[in-house]
Amino acid sequence: MAIFEYAPAPESRDVVDLRSSYGLFVNGEFVEGSGKPFKTVNPATEETLAEVATATSDDVDRAVQAARKAFGVWSALPGSERAKYLFRIARIIQERARELAVLESLDNGKPIRESRDFDLPQVAAHFFYYAGWADKLEYAGFGMKPLGVAGQVIPWNFPLLMLAWKVAPALACGNTVVLKPAETTPLTALLFADICRQAELPPGVVNIVTGAGETGAAVVAHPDVDKVAFTGSTEVGRIIARTVAGTGKKLTLELGGKAANIVFEDAAIDQAVEGIVNGIFFNQGHVCCAGSRLLVQESIQDELLAALKRRVATLRVGDPLDKNTDVGAVNSAEQLAKIRRLSELGESEGAERWSPACELPERGFWFPPTLFTGVAQSHTIAREEVFGPVLSVLTFRTPAEAVEKANNTPYGLSAGVWTEKGSRILWMAERLRAGVVWANTFNKFDPASPFGGYKESGFGREGGLHGLEAYLDV
Amino acid sequence: MSRLSVRKTYKLYIGGAFPRSESGRSYPVTSAKGDFLANASLASRKDARDAVVAARKAFAGWSGATPYNRGQILYRVAEMLEGRRAQFADELGGGKRAALERVDAAIDRLVWYAGWSDKIAALHGAANPVAGPYFNLSTPEPTGVVAIVAPADPLLGLVSVVAPVIVTGNTCVVVASEPAPLPAITLAEVLATSDLPGGVVNILTGRQAELAPWLSAHMDVNGLDLTGVADPDLALSCEQAAAENLKRVARPVEEDWSADPGIGRMTRFLETKTVWHPIGV
Structure with missing residues (x-):
């Protein structure tokens, strides 16, 4: 799929009156x-x-x-x-x-x-x-x-x-x-x-x-x-x-959190892909409830990953003040170092790393959207919070296995479930040990809705x- | 030579517009001392029906708006009313300080109800722990079109009966205070400039005894608030007429409008919807 070229559309800084x-x-x-x-x-x-x-x-x-x-x-x-x-x-x-x-x-x-x-x-x-x-x-x-x-x-x-x-x-x-x-x-x-x-x-x-x-x-x-x-x-x-x-x-x-975003084989794939992207790349992945562990049912793994990679390749990384930008800068040098360290661990522990071709600005703190496939539950990137645009992909076969893997973390802030079957959403929601469960959506917030882990x-x-x-x- | 003032024509407020009564009638409104103030429209049965049509038309949009949006609009009404404190105090008449206090209380009442828009469901809904593998959720929903006979207190009383009905998503047709209808029409000007969609509140001025029976018997009205009906015979016949399509009826009461309003005026015109859904793989 062709990626549309955009002319830069920078928001003006003039509205801000910065003091020294x-x-x-x-x-x-x-x-x-x-x-x-x-x-x-x-x-x-x-x-x-x-x-x-x-x-x-x-x-x-x-x-x-x-x-x-x-x-x-x-x-x-x-x-x-x-x-x-x-x-x-x-x-x-x-x-x-x-x-x-x-x-x-x-x-x-x-x-x-x-x-x-x-x-x-x-x-x-x-x-x-x-x-x-x-x-x-x-x-x-x-x-x-x-x-x-x-x-x-x-x-x-x-x-x-x-x-x-x-x-x-x-x-x-x-x-x-x-x-x-x-x-x-x-x-x-x-x-x-x-x-x-x-x-x-x-x-x-x-x-x-x-x-x-x-x-x-x-x-x-x-x-x-x-x-x-x-x-x-x-x-x-x-x-x-x-x-x-x-x-x-x-x-x-x-x-912190290490949320599982669980995609069943009957899920609406395009919607799920949007939800996965939103779940992990929203705010550069600096989100405590980010869907940083994608649990995908084995039967649709190939199809879903292909669609996901296609979508991630269209993300625009760069100037935060450009209205077209999807992924901005990592907040600090320290955080960037942490994301790099954990990503290197991901590779050295045996997971497969993928990022789209992506030009990053020379100055500033940047990290490209990154997927790890072939991740095992024992891997550091499946256990530790990266707090960056890094998604670990794991697979499951049965709903019970999905629950088991999703809950296999000391964290319990949020979780996502993608399936067209309402009763299964509720069955999963009952079993997920997390304070917020998003069904066929992700990273939704409202002042009227309680949030916590x-x-x-x-x-x-x-x-x-x-x-x-x-x-x-x- | 002193300037001769330009007087306002007091009309009805229906569907966001300010029409005269289709009947072409009016009635003189006087101050407490008996001085002539204005000729108010004397609404007819046809005006009442038009108002119900407008309220019904507005219902889908208003009840479908987010509670946050409804709250923002009610708060906006309070803001607009604040900007016209002096005008309303003049119109209420009597002692200046007492009048301002009534206006301020009306503004604060709107602010109080504005905040309820996205909270009443948290108190009045429930996740019901049924004995079976079912998700079971009850949520409040607005009843529909509510006809309100407003109390004699021309501003605070009016605001106190209208705000709780609309904040939850109902739309309404209001019969304003018969002897003191002018603040109601001025309030309509406030409503019309507060992003409140036309038709959510419709205000009729005229005779209670002429309008209330038609609204009570109207088959497209779902709720009836008789708070302002002073005549017990009229209240009885209205309630009996309301039985035909089983309107939710609030009977006339004497209320102290300066007291804490509680949540009863909101819950009275709410339905409870319970959704069942199975739980299982």
Whole structure:
């Protein structure tokens, strides 16, 4: 099949007004950090975008104090008034969506098509949704008592969306927050601080402290934090769980995944191929619930793989700000090194590696869409989360074998099932040990739908009615 | 010389348009002190039927819109109403401060209901644990076209009966407060500029005793809210007429419109749909 040529269609950067340096957002003001500032780069070009303050434990302490002070005022507001602040925030996000989307793509490397059409609409919707809960908590069944100060540490893969998932329910329930964005993607969180000011949110309700792991550790360990919410790697999640052990802090964790995307022989092949591609190459595969293990029924393996390769060969990798781009830049040099290391292990352990012919830009952090076939369950690439555009293909013969293989992982965040038979979808869904099961679709999210994992993918749910429980004293 | 003001013609609101009554009739509306305010349209049986047709036509689109979309539109109505606080306060009359409080309460009520659009199903639906290999899911769905006789409270009362009916996906025909119909028509201007599809809310002004019986007996109306009917004989005959096609009926009640509304006004005009599906390889 011929690949259509596209003229570049770059989204303008003019909508973003980047400052050369950014401070911390504490008590409604931007303040300097006490640590050594760090640079955040555009992963597509390695150009430095801005210098960002590092919060030391003293800075974190000030932020927690500000949040504690604001908690009295904020939690005492009628829910209907908190709701109106959150509605304002949702509206301002909608108004400034393009600016936020471009900034997200610049700082993160994700295609503008995704930041514009997925991240930002979801961010606004999340605030809209939890705004509506703020004055309806008595109907939710978890009581109405907020926890206090929430310390929240979020990852770099969906910087603003993860902020929304954390901040919106916390504020709706009457908590105040100290949030630490990831060190490689702090900029949209800092722009969000400006949105809080435009919304005239009382000072101290939202505080944003930037920095690396040490800053996050200081947030988690702070004695006056009542609730810790973390999204990130299982490895760090374990450390956090150990840190908060015995403290009385409430904890929710949204960690890694190694989702099985299971395709039965009766599946609609073209739809399944789209779902597989979306499952693993969405956001460069930097998705905790990515469908990184394709389990295909043996009888259709050849047909499916041929169709999949044909489709993957049409993916356009390159400039994240080009509206035609499907796969953008890997977020950081570290992440690229990890993807390379695991892919090399895949080859050396005996799996067969395939990538389409694909020109990658010279500068920046890039990795081509990659498939591994002939993967065994014992292979590292079938067990460890790659968090990149790398798909491991395994096969099965019976539904029972598919369940067995899908569940053969310490993770349990998500799973996909592709079959035209409804009863089989539900039979599989009953047996899959995963927090989200997508049937004949993949990577679907909605503020009204709870998201979160089983087993070592963490605990607690974000989104929906269930998402309130994490921020109330139940 | 002082300027002579340009007065507004108060018409009906049907299918997103503002027609006069097809009957060509009107009735004088006066302030609490008895001063003439305007001639409101005196809607007829034919206007009521036209309004039902418009509401039915709008039902598929409105009930099929995502709950998120419906919530956004209701919130937009609140935004538009906020922008006209002073106008509504003037129109409500009485003490300025008290009037503004009523307008603010109406705005906040819209915000409250806007948030319910994508939440009511989480409270009012269920995954039912049946004793067998079946997936069994109950979800609420809108009843259809609801005829509402609005209470005397011309704005807060009106908003408090209309918002819960439409937020879940119903469409409605409203008979506005008979003595104070003007805020209802001004509210129609707000609705018309809030991305609310035409026909979702249709507003008639006129005589309760003339319009309510026809709406109660109309075979394409699925629900009947008699909240604003003050005459017990009229309420009884309307409820009896509603029995013909088994409309869901809300009987007249005295309500304190400033109190927490609860969710009863939404659930009253919801159907529960339960879907069974086998589970097995």
